[in-house]
Amino acid sequence: MFQAKWLWLAIAGPMIISPPSLLQARSAYRFYLVSRHGDPFFQRAYEGCKQAEAELRQDLLCFPRPADDPAGQAKVLADLVARKVDGIAVAPYDDPAVIAQLQAAAAAGIPVLTWDIDLPPGSASLRSAFVGTNDYDLGANIGKLVKMLKPSGGSICIQSNSAASAKNEDRVWGIRDALAGARSPQAPGKQLTGQGGWTELPGCPVFTTDDFATTMGKIKEILTSYGGVGAFVSASGLSGFDEASYSDFMVNYAQAIQDRNLAFVIADTFEGQEDVRKRLWNKNVLNGEVLQRPFRMGYALMYTLRDIRDGAPTPAGPLYIDVDVCRSDNLEVCSGRDAVTY
Known part of the structure; x- marks a missing residue:
């Protein structure tokens, strides 16, 4: 009953x-x-x-x-x-x-x-x-995780799906507000230019289609183009997740992630897929998740x-x-x- x-x-x-x-x-x-x-x-x-x-x-x-x-x-x-x-x-x-x-x-x-x-x-x-x-709250939880991992701040790139989507704009809004420590009046929030110690990298946020290969391409581009990235967060875009493709590249940043020099936080849909999630965490290829x-x-x-x-x-x-x-x-x-x- x-x-x-x-x-x-x-x-x-x-x-x-x-x-x-x-x-x-x-x-x-x-x-x-x-x-x-x-x-x-x-x-x-x-x-x-x-x-x-x-x-x-x-x-x-x-x-x-x-x-x-x-x-x-x-x-x-x-x-x-x-x-x-x-x-x-x-x-x-x-x-x-x-x-x-x-x-x-x-x-x-x-x-x-x-x-x-x-x-x-x-x-x-x-x-x-x-x-x-609640997509704003999901984004805020991502931001809070990043602050916990790197309380002094640093450079950051936010990745999400289409900028034309209210859902994705709300997630970016929540991330920015949580990192800045102040509520901005509307989506997608104020770009981070030092608020709370955080500065968004040039060209960020990056928006991709709801396609894992495109998202992975942006992750590679940002992490290889800028040395010492403080945080990369994926607010959406992992549909069709390819574990091998992700792990094979991200293992290059495992030590930085483990040492919290890089905060790598993702919003994903791995609820119930504990075998995949455990392997990712064991390889130190992420250090924060927000699960729907x-x-x-x-x-x-x-x-x-x-x-x-x-x-x-x-x-x-x-x-x-x-x-x-x-x-x-x-x-x-x-x-x-x-x-x-x-």
């Missing part, structure tokens, strides 16, 4: 749980988890979705629907609307064809949640709620859709899933725990 305290810990706000009499009076809802691609982040979200299904089999069924591009996602959504499914959880592309299908879902009375990536403000009314990471929790996202999405379908009030704001902050002194507990019950 689902325990309300679990979801309270997983998201920022209490959920209303439908009475058992309602659960027993009807057949299971059919909810669909629509992603942007099929990488490990989506797989972990789907596992959380299936955990919710296992707990409430009589109440809901969870189905995966990956989509690799805007046209594919629009087609998936059109099919789900035509089938009049009970609910959709989508990590949406900001694309006119996708927005059009979400408008069709709203017109059909199908509840929609966004996850991981939200709709732009002008389209936010098409979804009932957003479930995902896609398992919890998938789990929370299903319960939230269920409650909305059962008549619970629409959540008043975003349902934020917390993150894991990993350091050398907390590796055994920073991730890999039961993603629901603690």
Whole structure:
């Protein structure tokens, strides 16, 4: 039986749980988890979705629907609307064809949640709620890790995905504010020119596509072009992570990382991939991680859709899933725990 305290810990706000009499009076809802691609982040979200299904089999069924591009996602959504499914959880592309299908879902009375990536403000009314990471806070946690590793400051380069993405701008904003020790008024924050002892290298931040090879190329470029880099942080861009390619290059900086002469902190999606993470830490090819929790996202999405379908009030704001902050002194507990019950 689902325990309300679990979801309270997983998201920022209490959920209303439908009475058992309602659960027993009807057949299971059919909810669909629509992603942007099929990488490990989506797989972990789907596992959380299936955990919710296992707990409430009589109440809901969870189905995966990956989509690799805007046209594919629009087609998936059109099919789900035509089938009049009970609910959709989508990590949406900001694309006119996708927005059009979400408008069709709203017109059909199908509840929609966004996850991981939200709709732009002008389209936010098409979804009932957003479930995902507070990206400013994720960035701030990266900045706090860097300050812990190198309290005297130094030179830094921030890498993230597209500068046109509000999600990525918020992460850069959080990093800069944490390092500067002061809140700036809006994303992407004030460039670091000595605040808190930190100065951004020329050409930084660097923005890449959601492609590991491109991100790795920028890491190599910065670390080899500037001697004595104080910190490099990757706020996103490790989709399709290639362990061998990363380790083969970063091992050249293992001693500097181990000695904290270089703070190398990444935001990644390795939740549940403890074998990969342990190897990276054992090789000293990073000294800080901020982990998102896609398992919890998938789990929370299903319960939230269920409650909305059962008549619970629409959540008043975003349902934020917390993150894991990993350091050398907390590796055994920073991730890999039961993603629901603690």
